[in-house]
Amino acid sequence: MNGLITPFTSNPFMMQALVAGILVSIACAVAGTFVIMRGMAFIGDALAHGVLPGIALAFLLGFPGIIGAAIGAVVMIGGVTVITQRSRLSSDTAIGLLFIGMLALGVVIVSRSNSFSGDLTSILFGEIMGIGISAIWIQLAATIVIGITAFICARPFLLLSFDPEQAQVAGFSQKIYHNIMLFMIATTIIVSFQTVGTLLVFGLLIAPAGAGALLARRIRGMMAWAALFGIVSVYTGLLLSYYFNLATGASIILVTTIIFFIVFTIQNAHSRRNNAQGEAAHE
Amino acid sequence: MNNAAADMTTSQAGSIKPIFARAKNVTVGYPGEIIVEGINFELPQGQAMALIGTNGSGKTTLLKTSVGLIPPLGGDLTVFNTKPGNSARRIAYLGQFHNAGFILPLRALDVVRMGRFPLHGLVGKMNAADNEMVKSAMHTMGIEKQADTPLRFLSGGQQQRVYLAQVLAHHADLLVLDEPTSGLDAAGRELYLHAMNDEMCRGASIIVATHDIQEEAALCQQIMLLAHKVVAFGPPQQVLNSETLLETFGIVIGKDQKRPAVLECAHGHDTEPAIQAKVKGRKFWMR
Ligand SMILES: Nc1ncnc2c1ncn2[C@@H]1O[C@H](COP(=O)(O)OP(=O)(O)O)[C@@H](O)[C@H]1O
Ligand SMILES: [Mg+2]
Numbered sequence: 281m282n283g284l285i286t287p288f289t290s291n292p293f294m295m296q297a298l299v300a301g302i303l304v305s306i307a308c309a310v311a312g313t314f315v316i317m318r319g320m321a322f323i324g325d326a327l328a329h330g331v332l333p334g335i336a337l338a339f340l341l342g343f344p345g346i347i348g349a350a351i352g353a354v355v356m357i358g359g360v361t362v363i364t365q366r367s368r369l370s371s372d373t374a375i376g377l378l379f380i381g382m383l384a385l386g387v388v389i390v391s392r393s394n395s396f397s398g399d400l401t402s403i404l405f406g407e408i409m410g411i412g413i414s415a416i417w418i419q420l421a422a423t424i425v426i427g428i429t430a431f432i433c434a435r436p437f438l439l440l441s442f443d444p445e446q447a448q449v450a451g452f453s454q455k456i457y458h459n460i461m462l463f464m465i466a467t468t469i470i471v472s473f474q475t476v477g478t479l480l481v482f483g484l485l486i487a488p489a490g491a492g493a494l495l496a497r498r499i500r501g502m503m504a505w506a507a508l509f510g511i512v513s514v515y516t517g518l519l520l521s522y523y524f525n526l527a528t529g530a531s532i533i534l535v536t537t538i539i540f541f542i543v544f545t546i547q548n549a550h551s552r553r554n555n556a557q558g559e560a561a562h563e
Numbered sequence: 564m565n566n567a568a569a570d571m572t573t574s575q576a577g578s579i580k581p582i583f584a585r586a587k588n589v590t591v592g593y594p595g596e597i598i599v600e601g602i603n604f605e606l607p608q609g610q611a612m613a614l615i616g617t618n619g620s621g622k623t624t625l626l627k628t629s630v631g632l633i634p635p636l637g638g639d640l641t642v643f644n645t646k647p648g649n650s651a652r653r654i655a656y657l658g659q660f661h662n663a664g665f666i667l668p669l670r671a672l673d674v675v676r677m678g679r680f681p682l683h684g685l686v687g688k689m690n691a692a693d694n695e696m697v698k699s700a701m702h703t704m705g706i707e708k709q710a711d712t713p714l715r716f717l718s719g720g721q722q723q724r725v726y727l728a729q730v731l732a733h734h735a736d737l738l739v740l741d742e743p744t745s746g747l748d749a750a751g752r753e754l755y756l757h758a759m760n761d762e763m764c765r766g767a768s769i770i771v772a773t774h775d776i777q778e779e780a781a782l783c784q785q786i787m788l789l790a791h792k793v794v795a796f797g798p799p800q801q802v803l804n805s806e807t808l809l810e811t812f813g814i815v816i817g818k819d820q821k822r823p824a825v826l827e828c829a830h831g832h833d834t835e836p837a838i839q840a841k842v843k844g845r846k847f848w849m850r
Contacts, residue, residue, distance in 0.1 A: 316667075317667055432685060432686060433685070435677075435680045435683075435684075435685060436685070438673075438677065439677060439680065441667060442667075442669070442674065442677065443658060443661065445627075445632055445656070445658050446656065446658065446677070448631070448632060448648075449630045449631070449632065449648075449651065449654060449655075449656040449681075450651055450677075450680050450681040451651025451652065451681050451684070452680075452685075492668075493666070493667065493668055496668040497668050497670055497711070497713050498668055498669070498670060498673065499668060499669070499673075501668065502668050
């Protein structure tokens with residue numbers, strides 16, 4: 281039993297990693313819920329990868345990675361917006377290409393840097409074990425902002441997810457609230473990449489909220505499940521990484537994905553049984 | 564130009580009623596594509612107008628224009644004496660299409676509650692009166708038992724009832740409904756027709772796109788036949804004849820139509836017992 285707690289109590293870096301992971305899990309639970317509700321998984325994915333060149337540039341020029349990530353996100357959102365407005369056909373294709381292009385640009389920039397492989401690894405896979413106190417403060421602030429945004433905009437976000445036209449007619453501008461939602465998702469990604477990396481942060485955004493969607497009857501329940509699954513994943517991933525010397529970010533994402541598929545399987549078996557019973561009852 | 568007298572009309576009973584929506588030579592369509600031109604109508608308080616026409620005739624385009632989702636291409640369209648889209652608190656809209664395969668964790672009750680959002684804005688608190696209206700709207704559409712059921716577990720027709728309950732929960736002054744009876748079973752249709760009648764008795768106006776030229780259109784004071792243009796416009800008896808229907812649909816339909824049934828308003832203001840009675844038994848009176 282002790283082995284499940286002492287790694288955190290006796291190693292400050294483990295405790296800091298856990299705190300950072302919990303904050304990120306909560307932010308991802310809130311933002312991920314709306315990513316799924318609104319069917320924005322693809323844009324979320326694009327954003328997660330689009331921040332890479334910004335971070336790479338930051339590493340190269342020596343300014344904070346988080347600012348580089350923000351710049352990358354702004355460029356990505358701008359690109360996605362222009363594409364979705366201009367082309368009625370296959371905006372998916374264009375967005376897909378945009379984010380692959382950004383990813384390639386990021387790698388190209390990093391390859392110019394001297395400490396090439398170290399930087400790239402930490403950007404792609406995160407460095408949660410080396411997270412500093414100041415990064416934790418930033419994550420706390422971001423998580424609070426994300427929570428408040430979701431709370432204030434709960435009605436328009438809900439209407440947007442249900443039917444964007446309904447939101448517009450109800451007096452909540454589609455455009456404004458869509459952009460606020462994008463901003464919230466981008467913020468989540470920007471502050472989360474340090475923990476699990478740009479390559480995998482999308483997993484923490486989608487998998488816990490996806491499992492929550494399968495279990496919950498209401499949005500609030502979905503968020504609560506998502507936060508719980510995220511925190512369990514972070515905790516388990518940290519321990520796995522600690523004892524078996526595994527890549528931490530990847531361990532966390534692996535756990536969260538496994539949780540999703542366990543829930544998915546149980547849920548599927550359950551609803552199939554229910555359906556069979558329902559049909560039998562109807563006969 | 565907005566002098567008050569111009570926005571009133573004299574009803575049959577002789578009382579003056581405000582005009583809720585007015586179109587003067589309006590053109591609707593999309594950028595670079597005119598769908599219907601020369602649309603003229605005046606919709607007074609408490610009356611309903613039906614849009615009838617084949618698929619693709621422009622019904623949805625006109626409805627979306629009147630709630631401000633797409634701008635009119637020309638003419639003068641006013642809703643509550645202002646541009647469409649400026650009166651969210653007073654307008655309830657039911658779109659034609661809904662997210663198919665809706666998998667989100669939303670209960671029927673949550674969906675109906677959204678009907679009250681326009682009245683409370685971002686963070687205004689919902690109170691007991693709101694809950695009462697939500698409950699009564701679900702009751703009206705016969706889905707109160709499904710309140711806690713996630714939307715994804717409801718059949719298409721049940722979902723349509725939920726969407727209609729959402730519209731009713733708003734207690735709007737103008738209801739804009741795009742093929743509201745699609746997917747409804749006979750019982751659902753009947754509940755809807757009664758609800759529509761009650762809304763008008765309450766003083767709300769309705770614009771509805773429909774394919775039901777018998778019962779639903781007969782409840783409306785005005786009919787607009789559309790076929791990429793306005794084929795005919797006027798009261799049902801005048802508009803629904805073989806010639807206009809032939810021009811609208813290309814075939815003669817509903818020729819040996821029954822005399823349309825009409826609903827009457829429940830007496831006085833205590834509508835509760837009336838609702839009870841209606842759910843149990845059909846209350847149509849022949850003209
Ligand atoms: N977004 C759009 N852009 C351009 N044309 C459209 C658009 N939506 C519908 N249309 C066209 O407008 C016409 C009328 O469509 P609609 O109003 O939906 O008809 P209805 O509701 O009567 O079935 C159709 O010919 C359709 O192709
Ligand atoms: Mg239509």
